Amino acid sequence: MPPSSTSPPRPIRVVLVEDHDMVAEAIALALEQTADIQIVAKSRSIAAALVDTHQCEPDVVLLDRRLPDGDGITAISKLTAAAAGVRVLVLTGEATAAVAARVAEAGGAGVLLKSSRLDELQTAVRQVAAGEVVYGSGLLAGVLDVLAHRGRGGLALTAREHETLLLMADGASTEQISERLGVARNTARNHVQRVLEKLGARSKLEAVAIARREGLLG
Known part of the structure; x- marks a missing residue:
């Protein structure tokens, strides 16, 4: 062989x-x-x-x-x-x-x-x-x-961005988000970036903390 x-x-x-x-x-x-x-x-x-x-x-x-x-x-x-x-x-x-x-x-x-x-x-x-x-x-x-008590941006998430946020809250990596949503990795990365921007967060972790405070994960 x-x-x-x-x-x-x-x-x-x-x-x-x-x-x-x-x-x-x-x-x-x-x-x-x-x-x-x-x-x-x-x-x-x-x-x-x-x-x-x-x-x-x-x-x-x-x-x-x-x-x-x-x-x-x-x-x-x-x-x-x-x-x-x-x-x-x-x-x-x-x-x-x-x-x-x-x-x-x-x-x-x-x-x-x-x-x-x-x-x-x-x-x-x-x-x-x-x-x-x-x-x-x-x-x-x-x-x-600590992060939950810091500033936030706008919270108008699209349905896909909210799905992305829920996956982030589960600890999913960008690659896992890509697989779970059935989209390309670059597309998943863009979704994550838009969620961060809308929540005024600099990291996935901070975004999840803000989302918890604002009741977006319920």
Whole structure:
């Protein structure tokens, strides 16, 4: 029989942003123990991360919160603009609901404590790459509570946008929304973006929090 022409799935491409060499090396070794995750660049600052993200086009940026040239959270919007489809997971030594809410508002995909187990880190990278949001134990409820008390935009959702919102509330990724609605992935992404704009939200998580407050999920 001729060999199969099916190519193995492309590994998840990660830009690691960490200014402490030993920590960066330990994280890189932990992630690259698995065949499905590849570190494509290591950055020591926000400025370097922006360049590496633009050049390497990763799936995930694993971002230390405290870097020599500033708070990593403030760079999330620039990082997500630097490469199409990139998602940002913030690593921090300590996390509160307020910090996690800042990450969600900025468009980040989640927060993970540096004290998390290596298998938790690997799982979080996979989840973020798949379009999910990841928050450490006990943070999610607090994030939703904080975001629910912040501003909103117009709430006139179309029927399809409301379907999209309900799927977002179930934790569906953009790819899953595409499959459930029977539309192309780009169309699903457009639906998600319109929901965010109408609710005045910067992330799926914030949109769900606002929708819960406004009774749109009932």
